[in-house]
Amino acid sequence: MLARTTDPIVAIATAPGRGAVGIVRVSGAGLAPLIAAICVRPLKAREATYLPFRDAAGEPVDHGLAIHFPAPHSFTGEDVLELQAHGGMVVLQLLLARCLEAANEVDASSGRARLPGLRLAQPGEFSQRAFLNGKVDLAQAEAIADLIDASTEAAARSAGRSLSGAFSREIHGLRDALIHLRMLVEATLDFPEEDIDFLQKADAIGQLRALQNQLAAVQLRARQGALLREGIKVVIAGQPNAGKSSLLNALAGAELAIVSAVPGTTRDVVAQTIQIHGVPVHVADTAGLRESSDEVEQIGIARAWDQIESADAVLFLHDLTRADSPDYEAGDAGILNLLRRKLPAGVPVLDVWSKHDAVAVAQQHDGLSLSAKTGFGIEALRTRLLEIAGWQAVPDGVYLARARHVHALARVADHVSLAADQLAARHPALDLLAEELRLAQNALNEITGAFGADELLGVIFSRFCIGK
Numbered sequence: 473m474l475a476r477t478t479d480p481i482v483a484i485a486t487a488p489g490r491g492a493v494g495i496v497r498v499s500g501a502g503l504a505p506l507i508a509a510i511c512v513r514p515l516k517a518r519e520a521t522y523l524p525f526r527d528a529a530g531e532p533v534d535h536g537l538a539i540h541f542p543a544p545h546s547f548t549g550e551d552v553l554e555l556q557a558h559g560g561m562v563v564l565q566l567l568l569a570r571c572l573e574a575a576n577e578v579d580a581s582s583g584r585a586r587l588p589g590l591r592l593a594q595p596g597e598f599s600q601r602a603f604l605n606g607k608v609d610l611a612q613a614e615a616i617a618d619l620i621d622a623s624t625e626a627a628a629r630s631a632g633r634s635l636s637g638a639f640s641r642e643i644h645g646l647r648d649a650l651i652h653l654r655m656l657v658e659a660t661l662d663f664p665e666e667d668i669d670f671l672q673k674a675d676a677i678g679q680l681r682a683l684q685n686q687l688a689a690v691q692l693r694a695r696q697g698a699l700l701r702e703g704i705k706v707v708i709a710g711q712p713n714a715g716k717s718s719l720l721n722a723l724a725g726a727e728l729a730i731v732s733a734v735p736g737t738t739r740d741v742v743a744q745t746i747q748i749h750g751v752p753v754h755v756a757d758t759a760g761l762r763e764s765s766d767e768v769e770q771i772g773i774a775r776a777w778d779q780i781e782s783a784d785a786v787l788f789l790h791d792l793t794r795a796d797s798p799d800y801e802a803g804d805a806g807i808l809n810l811l812r813r814k815l816p817a818g819v820p821v822l823d824v825w826s827k828h829d830a831v832a833v834a835q836q837h838d839g840l841s842l843s844a845k846t847g848f849g850i851e852a853l854r855t856r857l858l859e860i861a862g863w864q865a866v867p868d869g870v871y872l873a874r875a876r877h878v879h880a881l882a883r884v885a886d887h888v889s890l891a892a893d894q895l896a897a898r899h900p901a902l903d904l905l906a907e908e909l910r911l912a913q914n915a916l917n918e919i920t921g922a923f924g925a926d927e928l929l930g931v932i933f934s935r936f937c938i939g940k
């Protein structure tokens with residue numbers, strides 16, 4: 473875990489490797505003495521200045537652009553210095569080392585180190601400071617990481633939406649509605665002579681219902697967003713030669729796994745992430761399941777079972793060309809039995825009939841028939857996978873939410889629903905009602921990272937006159 477500190481920090485901000493430009497970024501308080509040591513000229517606030525970056529002997533390490541963002545108007549809210557140099561790893565390492573060295577040099581005018589305590593930043597530390605200094609809330613800070621990690625364009629777009637605060641604004645809207653309700657309930661508690669009529673007059677039930685609708689809409693979008701971020705894991709399983717590797721290749725549109733008529737070709741797991749309408753689907757091709765005396769094949773089969781046990785969905789392949797052989801069918805039935813026993817409840821197993829092109833008369837089977845060779849049925853499978861994933865296109869787009877947000881929202885919904893039960897009761901227990909609403913707000917606050925009960929008190933006292 474990242475501890476909360478205010479030491480000055482430095483890091484290479486750009487990706488490792490070669491690039492046209494690379495950036496070394498420093499954040500902390502009072503960077504002026506450091507800037508004076510490295511930059512040959514003073515820097516104007518938030519203005520790029522082209523100059524040599526000097527080493528201890530005054531020799532240029534590189535020529536580049538330096539920008540000083542004085543606090544609080546920077547990414548972190550602290551003083552930030554950016555050295556935008558040429559993007560070679562050695563150059564950037566030299567600049568990084570130069571920053572650490574210059575920080576420890578004694579400044580002639582003050583007799584102190586130029587930037588005492590400058591150290592390498594830990595992962596996420598710049599963003600953590602942006603959060604601690606109120607530049608972004610927790611959901612936005614997470615969106616920065618998600619934007620960088622986005623594996624599909626849809627995921628990147630929705631992370632961008634969260635970063636700009638669209639998700640946080642929805643959470644704030646819910647929070648305001650909750651605070652308003654709590655205010656009514658707490659006032660009723662504090663001034664018992666107002667009793668339950670007061671809640672009725674204020675249409676507390678109507679307000680709670682509106683809140684529930686609003687919450688359901690946010691939950692839907694957050695769930696879809698979490699799906700875009702995390703995707704689902706689909707495992708292709710079946711007997712040897714069923715066409716598993718061919719199906720993976722057809723879905724991926726590339727020759728990833730070896731296809732051959734020799735049963736037992738695939739040994740290791742071959743995994744590939746494909747996109748279906750922007751949803752990342754992590755597909756794993758596995759070794760054909762059968763009794764085997766081959767040691768390597770046994771290891772492959774054990775790995776196949778490991779994959780199956782962590783799947784969100786299993787595609788079970790049946791070879792149509794062998795479907796009328798009783799032995800083959802008995803083999804499939806046996807594996808399916810085992811599969812259902814090993815899989816956690818709720819994980820769907822989709823029966824997929826392969827090699828549709830190779831049979832003269834297409835028999836009717838439950839499930840999906842397809843041909844990896846001709847592509848027949850592949851689109852239908854992709855659509856089916858999206859359904860299994862629970863994907864729904866949401867108008868106005870989704871926010872790139874995390875499982876954490878989805879869980880927090882579910883807890884909010886639970887508490888709000890318990891509050892609704894109380895309110896609907898003939899004799900509502902106001903203290904329980906107030907407590908459920910308080911817990912709902914706490915769960916909401918976990919999403920944006922806003923805590924503090926004073927917030928609520930502030931609102932109550934600003935709107936209610938105690939003398940009333």
Ligand SMILES: Nc1nc2c(c(=O)[nH]1)N(C=O)[C@@H](CNc1ccc(C(=O)N[C@@H](CCC(=O)O)C(=O)O)cc1)CN2
Pocket residue numbers: 495541544545546547554607
């Ligand atoms: N060169 C560079 N590019 C970058 C970053 C960076 O740190 N350096 N970023 C790093 O992630 C992102 C941009 N994030 C930033 C967020 C806020 C401020 C900033 O100066 N905020 C001030 C002023 C805002 C304003 O003028 O409106 C502030 O919040 O007060 C800068 C970068 C992406 N591009």
Ligand SMILES: Nc1nc2c(ncn2[C@@H]2O[C@H](COP(=O)(O)OP(=O)(O)OP(=O)(O)O)[C@@H](O)[C@H]2O)c(=O)[nH]1
Pocket residue numbers: 710711712713714715716717718719730731732733734735736737738739758759760761826827828829830842843844845846
């Ligand atoms: N006609 C036809 N043949 C197919 C199709 N899919 C796979 N095959 C053939 O079936 C054989 C086995 O295919 P693979 O994809 O290697 O099967 P697998 O299930 O991965 O096999 P193992 O690695 O042994 O578990 C190969 O000869 C493929 O060419 C298809 O859609 N149509």
